[in-house]
Amino acid sequence: MREPVDLRRQRILAVVQSRGATRVSDLAAELAVSVVTVRRDVEELAREGRLRRGHGVARPVLTENERAAAPPEPAADGGPVALVVPERHAYLYEALHGARTVFEEAGIRIALHIAPAVSGAEQPLVERALAEGARGLLIAPRWRSRATEEADYTWLSRLTVPAVVMERRPRRGSALHAVDTVCTDHWYGVHLAVEHLTGLGHRRVVLAARDDSPTARAVRSAFREIAADHPGIDKWAVALSAPGAVPDPAAAASDAAAVELPALLSELGATAAVLHGDVDALMLVQALRDSGLRVPEDCSAVAYDDVVAGLGSTPLTAVSPPKTEVGRAAAELLLRRLADPAAAASPVRRLELLPSLQVRGSTQPPPEAVAPTLASQ
Template sequence: MREPVDLRRKRILAAVRARGTARVRDLAEELQVSVVTVRRDVEELTREGRLRRGHGVVRSTLPAEETPVRDLADGDRVAVVVPERHSYLTEILHGARTVLEEAGLRFALHIAPRAAGAERALVERALTDGARGLLFAPRWLSRADEEADYGWLAALEVPTVLMERRPRPGGAAHALDTVCSDHWYGAHLAVDHLVGLGHRRIVFATREDSPTARTLREAFTRIAEAHPLVEAWAWALSAPSAGNEGPYTAAETADVPALLRRTEATAAVLHGDEDALMAVQRLAETGVRVPEDCSVVAYDDVVAALGSLPLTAVSPPRAEVGRVAAELLLHRLAEPSGTGRGARRVEVLPHLTVRGSTRRLP
């Protein structure tokens, strides 16, 4: 039997007021109705002045003393620590900032230079200055860098959410909350698009100097090996300076045009955007036309659309990662101490934007 509209809206109001903030998708799941239905209810409650809407988030309009998150936020601040010169994180920061500022939390950004121990020192300083929570995107250029941080991260005594970082299973930091793009799904989108255009031989050129890059290499490898229509594939570094793990074979450091010729591949997926744009330039210099002779998909979609030939690209949901990470941190801050709830790992799906660099194979 369908629940009366008035009763459903009362339940939405009660859920939002109890938490201070709630995601539309979570409400739909709890009420066992469609997201469209919840959005319609939220729009009506917003018109009545009983709720406020954000980006996929609903907030209570009750005064501060009646909302747990706002009580905590009054006069509090959180620290956000990211590495320097990392343009990929800019949209993530904007997404997080929107949520935190709407909740009344002060937002302190700390940028870590590329120096040993810099990130830990910034985090400790921020906590000393009174930060009540932490959003953190460590640099982690190699697995050794990552594992060196596990001990002190696990010992932090404030709610901490890792953004676009996924600690290795079994490590001390595996119990931290994390919000990431689902890069396996992003790799799947790229391969599925190319295979759907008739390409059966594909070159994958990725970086390997970040957690994202290492995850992508593993994802492309597993997907290509398992896909029944991929006849041949090869992997190489997207640029000579893109790898820290090594050692690499000659084939794994081969130039993309040379690797395409050797494997007779008709398509390539390249991470990230700048390396993809430069590879297209090198292909043109060797007489290989994109997309007539070779289809190219970029991975990141930060500047992929800005080349003389706009590139088809997989776009990780950067702003959404920031928003979800901030919402998760707000929930942690609002929880009574000692609740002992387990770590939450959230993966947000990327999407594919088709532009002029891919075409159906004749």
């Protein structure tokens, strides 16, 4: 028997009033009706002034005291927010989903623009978005090299709408230094990986990392600094994780060949490796197995990114940046600029969020650390 319309709408009101902003899709699942039905109910309830309708969400009506205390909301007719991210970048797509949730809860439409893998692709996309009425910008430029990064500083710093740079940290003192940014503290991520491995007893560690993104460069720099000063590390080395993982493979053909990880581990006597990013990590673990090195019995491995690291035949221990939360924080920062005209003159924010370590089955004490125990049994 179908539930009466009035009763269903009362249930919608009760859920929204008790939980706050609620997605229409969640309401539909909970009430066991179609999204179209709930959307129609929400529209009618909003027309009656019993709740507020956003883009894909229903929100409770504010009391007078709540209305007075709440920050001003962006105008409903102010145009979309443009989101610009690189193509085929699963890491940043997770951050994008976090940002989308915030914008939907605020009732703001987003316009997604995917930048192809060519230098300078972001600028024309942003210019087109602004010409089409975008009122703000959330952007994660590809920046394969420092040269392409610095080429974007000038035009990004001169935008006429509020902008937040996501998962990128512009060079200090650059034209983009005074633009809001939200990113992961990758130094801390490498620190977590190294502390985990040295805590297990590994004293010789290799980093196999990309070199074609700001994150890759931050990871490589942090590893060199941490490994060089760490009392628990005797030897360390940095290798390229894949032949094409350089800023310009065509120009750097002579330097593009990745060091064979099994050979490097053998040469160094290393028993552990930090591998950036996930896909490269899974492929390198396969290469180790093909060469006769077992993970983790012969070599422990820690991946960096944690997008698909847990899906390997041996789930990889991984540094997990707070990807969704980076997106949420960036969107909230942009909303603040959009909602309050006075916020345009407030101090620029450069936020860093700490990653976590997800321990799985790819790390254990090194062979020499477990051998005495095995011998004594």
